Amino acid sequence: MKKLLFLALLTGITPPDGNLLLEKIDKNISGTTRRLVAEMRIVRKRGTRTLRVRSYVKGDSAFTEYLAPEREKGTKLLKLGKDLWIYTPESDRTIRISGHMLRQSVSGSDLSYEDMLEETRLKDAYTASTIGADSLNGRPVWVLELTARKPDIAYQKRRLWVDGERHIVLKEERYSRTGKLLKTTAVLETKLFDGRWVATRATFRDMLRANGENESLPGTEFTVEEVQFDAPTPPGLFSRSSLRR
Amino acid sequence: MIKFIFRGVLRDRTRTLFPFLTVAIGVGLAVFLDAYLRGTTDSMFNTTARLVCGHLMVTTSAGAHAGEYATPELALLDVTPRQQELENSYPEVVWTPRIRFGGIIDIPDSTGMTRAQVPVSGMAVDLSPGGIEHKLLRLDRILVRGKTPRNTKQILLSEQLSQRLGLNPGDRLTLITMTADGGMAIADFTLAGTIRFGITALDRSVLLDSIADLRQTLGLPDGATEILGFFKNGVYNDRRAINISRHYNARHTHPDEFSPLLRPLREASGMGQLIDIVANATGLILTIFIIAMAVVLWNAGLINSLRRYNEIGIRLALGESSRDIYLSLLAEAFFIGLLGSTAGTLLGLGAGFYMQRVGLNISGMMRNATVLIDDVLRARIAPVTFFIGFIPGLFATLLGNAISGLAVFRRQTAQLTKEFSE
Numbered sequence: 001m002k003k004l005l006f007l008a009l010l011t012g013i014t015p016p017d018g019n020l021l022l023e024k025i026d027k028n029i030s031g032t033t034r035r036l037v038a039e040m041r042i043v044r045k046r047g048t049r050t051l052r053v054r055s056y057v058k059g060d061s062a063f064t065e066y067l068a069p070e071r072e073k074g075t076k077l078l079k080l081g082k083d084l085w086i087y088t089p090e091s092d093r094t095i096r097i098s099g100h101m102l103r104q105s106v107s108g109s110d111l112s113y114e115d116m117l118e119e120t121r122l123k124d125a126y127t128a129s130t131i132g133a134d135s136l137n138g139r140p141v142w143v144l145e146l147t148a149r150k151p152d153i154a155y156q157k158r159r160l161w162v163d164g165e166r167h168i169v170l171k172e173e174r175y176s177r178t179g180k181l182l183k184t185t186a187v188l189e190t191k192l193f194d195g196r197w198v199a200t201r202a203t204f205r206d207m208l209r210a211n212g213e214n215e216s217l218p219g220t221e222f223t224v225e226e227v228q229f230d231a232p233t234p235p236g237l238f239s240r241s242s243l244r245r
Numbered sequence: 246m247i248k249f250i251f252r253g254v255l256r257d258r259t260r261t262l263f264p265f266l267t268v269a270i271g272v273g274l275a276v277f278l279d280a281y282l283r284g285t286t287d288s289m290f291n292t293t294a295r296l297v298c299g300h301l302m303v304t305t306s307a308g309a310h311a312g313e314y315a316t317p318e319l320a321l322l323d324v325t326p327r328q329q330e331l332e333n334s335y336p337e338v339v340w341t342p343r344i345r346f347g348g349i350i351d352i353p354d355s356t357g358m359t360r361a362q363v364p365v366s367g368m369a370v371d372l373s374p375g376g377i378e379h380k381l382l383r384l385d386r387i388l389v390r391g392k393t394p395r396n397t398k399q400i401l402l403s404e405q406l407s408q409r410l411g412l413n414p415g416d417r418l419t420l421i422t423m424t425a426d427g428g429m430a431i432a433d434f435t436l437a438g439t440i441r442f443g444i445t446a447l448d449r450s451v452l453l454d455s456i457a458d459l460r461q462t463l464g465l466p467d468g469a470t471e472i473l474g475f476f477k478n479g480v481y482n483d484r485r486a487i488n489i490s491r492h493y494n495a496r497h498t499h500p501d502e503f504s505p506l507l508r509p510l511r512e513a514s515g516m517g518q519l520i521d522i523v524a525n526a527t528g529l530i531l532t533i534f535i536i537a538m539a540v541v542l543w544n545a546g547l548i549n550s551l552r553r554y555n556e557i558g559i560r561l562a563l564g565e566s567s568r569d570i571y572l573s574l575l576a577e578a579f580f581i582g583l584l585g586s587t588a589g590t591l592l593g594l595g596a597g598f599y600m601q602r603v604g605l606n607i608s609g610m611m612r613n614a615t616v617l618i619d620d621v622l623r624a625r626i627a628p629v630t631f632f633i634g635f636i637p638g639l640f641a642t643l644l645g646n647a648i649s650g651l652a653v654f655r656r657q658t659a660q661l662t663k664e665f666s667e
Contacts, residue, residue: 044427045307045502046318071464072428088431093419095351095431096359101421104349108427 018128018144021162026121028167028196031229033058037067041221042109051107056231060120061238072107076243077116084113087243094243109220110183110206114154122146125153128160136170137187139163155182166190166197181207184219193227200224261581264545268585268642269592271538272634276593277624278530279633281600284624286523290481290510295381296447298513299473300481301338301489303331307502308470309513317346317425320468321505328472335489339477341377342469344369344459348422350402350452352410361410365402365452367422369459381475382453384440390414391438394455399437401453407439414438420452425465432462481510483520534637542578542645557656567654574650575643582642586635593634600624 033056040051052068062079066072074089084097102114118125126146134141146158157179161171172185189201205219236242294300308319321327324342331340346367354360370378372394379385384393389404391414400420402412412418416436424430434454442448460466474489476482486509493507511517560570604623 042427044318046426049426049428075429086429086431091419091431091433093351093353093357093431093433094359095419095421096362098359099362100364101349101362104429105423105427107429108423 015130015133016142016164018130018146019123021130021142021144021164021167022123022126022128022146024167025160025162025169026123029198030057030120033229033231033233035226035228035231035233036224037226039223039225040107040109041223042107043217043219043221044108045217049108051109056233056237057120058233058238062116063233063237063242078238078240078243079116080238080240082117084117085240085243092244094240105206110204110209111220112206115183118154125149126158131159134161136161136163137190139166139170141170163190163197168197168199170199183207188221191224194229196229198224198227200227261577261584264542264578264581264642264645265585265588267538267541267545268582268638269589271534271541271641272586272589272638273592273596274589275530275534275634275637276590276630277596277600280593280597280624280626280630282523282526282530283627283630284601285622286519287480287625288622290516290520291479292444293514293516294473294475294481294510296442296444298471298508298510299341300476300510301474301486301507302510302513303327303472303474303493303505303507304470305503306506309506309508310502315345315470316423317344317463317465317468317470318423318427319503320344320425320465320470321472322465322468322503324467324469324472327505331472331474331493334493335474337477337485338474338489339377340472340474341371341381342456342472344456344463344465344468345470346422346459346463348420348452351419351421352412353417353419363406363410363450365406365420365450366447367420367452367454367459369454369456371457372453372455377475387440387442389439389441391436394437397455397458398432398434399455399458400434401438401440402436403448403451404439404441405448406450407436412436412439420454420462422463425463425468428464430462430464434458483509483511483524486510534634534641538638538641539644539648542642543648545645545649554656557653561656567656571650571653574646574653578642578646578650579639582639585642586638589638590631590635594626594630597624597626597630601626 035054035056037052037054040053042049042051049069051066051072053064053066055062055064060079060081062077064077066075076087078085078087084102085094086097087094097113102117103112105112106116122128126148128144128146130142131145132143134143140163141161142164144160144162146160148156155174156177157175159173159175160169162169168187168190169185170187170190172183173181174183176182184205184207185202186205187199187202189199190197191200192198201221201223203219203221209217234242303321304315305319305321308315308321311319328340328342331338344367346369348365348367349362350365351359352361370382372378372384374393374395379393388401390407391401394400400418402418407413414436418434418436420430420432420434422430440451440453442451456469460468476485490507490509490512493505497505497507511520557570561567600622601624604621606621
């Protein structure tokens with residue numbers, strides 16, 4: 001805070017209100033609907049796997065379909081609020097992901113199913129305060145500290161490095177209730193789509209895994225190929241019956 | 246002379262009965278303890294070997310490092326040629342591959358939706374009838390309901406877990422686990438039967454699958470998380486196991502974390518210290534036994550000397566030398582030791598044999614136990630059991646009498662007549 005006051009006195013720039021900045025981030029990323037095609041590059045001890053997925057997001061609902069590799073093609077994930085289901089064509093079963101499974105990694109990546117159940121709108125889940133200023137990827141950023149509004153939120157604290165001008169998160173750290181660093185995100189590339197700045201390449205790291213035997217592994221790289229805001233969604237997509245279609 | 250002493254020993258019971266009983270009971274206990282200790286530790290080591298790590302275990306270096314948290318991602322590949330190499334190099338050992346994995350089973354309701362989900366601890370083995378795993382896992386004995394899998398996509402599940410989930414043979418369930426390359430594997434199975442190992446730690450959540458099935462599910466052709474080796478005679482030989490592991494590892498020294506690493510049971514199970522304790526325990530028991538028995542027999546000898554005070558005095562007065570009397574006492578002790586040790590060995594062997602055949606059922610005490618040990622404890626009579634008590638029994642009798650007999654050399658005869666008149 002002292003650092004911020006000093007900065008404010010020195011430059012005449014007033015640090016933004018954390019909650020206001022959070023609202024702008026939410027507004028930048030969310031539309032009525034969002035459709036994206038992305039590639040997930042998962043580096044494991046025995047080699048690298050690349051998954052290609054197509055996702056539709058509407059409010060707190062999301063539908064994801066695996067397009068590649070062949071072995072996982074046709075696998076679908078459906079999120080409806082706080083519920084998550086997975087469908088695989090080989091077993092022709094719709095399985096609810098809950099309890100023990102929520103902590104499991106999504107297809108061996110650094111993301112867990114619990115991460116997928118996160119509140120879409122940050123402002124609804126956290127209160128934010130601006131704790132500093134920094135520079136990242138050649139852009140000036142504000143450092144926000146987020147505190148969970150509810151005790152059942154997976155990450156009780158988060159630290160975001162936010163491009164205040166473009167309203168996009170460039171770096172993130174997620175912490176447990178005890179202050180242990182659990183996950184990190186580093187945005188490597190951003191792009192402008194329909195007047196909104198979107199992170200098109202980012203690396204996710206599960207720090208619990210990274211601190212163990214996978215220390216040398218770089219994490220999971222997520223590359224967005226296409227983004228479309230307010231795009232029409234196939235009818236009945238956000239329902240369980242759509243999984244077996 | 247020998248005949249004379251032997252007759253004296255047999256005819257004068259007051260001289261022989263107490264030392265004989267002491268030696269017989271002591272030797273009997275030592276023989277039984279040896280057989281019991283051998284059987285119990287065998288049971289513990291063999292149960293651990295059969296279900297966890299074999300007498301010898303080959304994994305990748307990374308798999309060995311991860312220990313019980315090792316996943317199929319750290320599995321060995323090209324298992325068939327590796328197994329062939331092991332069989333050719335160490336013909337006294339039989340080898341079998343296994344895949345150990347964790348996962349979740351999802352039980353569908355009548356509409357196919359999730360009814361229940363529970364974590365399971367899985368083991369995939371060669372379930373073919375007549376295969377080595379049938380014998381190692383005692384499949385016929387552990388089967389509670391249903392039958393052992395005959396077709397693909399059939400599994401065996403813990404009876405305890407099946408009861409909890411309301412599952413019956415023929416029911417459908419879905420296994421969700423991680424593939425060898427870290428992806429998600431979801432596969433449908435039919436419950437062929439339920440099993441009970443009688444070991445609480447395993448019976449909570451064990452799932453048995455055919456290794457061929459699971460290799461397909463995990464995308465791990467000719468892979469296994471471990472290749473287990475078992476000595477063909479069924480008994481763990483620590484020294485030989487260490488030699489085999491040194492020999493094999495010296496031939497496979499690649500810096501790669503996926504290179505194979507062979508570990509003996511003492512390392513793979515973390516039971517090395519226990520093995521050392523057991524090995525030393527027999528020696529320790531026998532040492533304590535010899536000392537205790539020698540002290541008792543020394544004491545018995547002293548009492549005997551008091552009782553035979555007059556006899557020794559007369560023998561000295563008649564001209565027999567102290568040395569000859571001392572040697573005759575030792576000869577008597579030898580015969581008593583011989584008879585006592587023979588009787589004790591037979592007694593111990595009899596009790597040991599009974600425990601070997603019938604055993605002691607401890608299932609009632611093991612309900613909440615987490616150690617891997619059979620529910621029935623049995624003794625094991627080894628060739629060494631036949632003489633383990635015999636020699637110490639003989640030695641202790643001689644030692645006890647040798648110490649107490651030294652009094653002969655201090656016996657005075659000057660006042661012999663006066664002693665008799667008193």
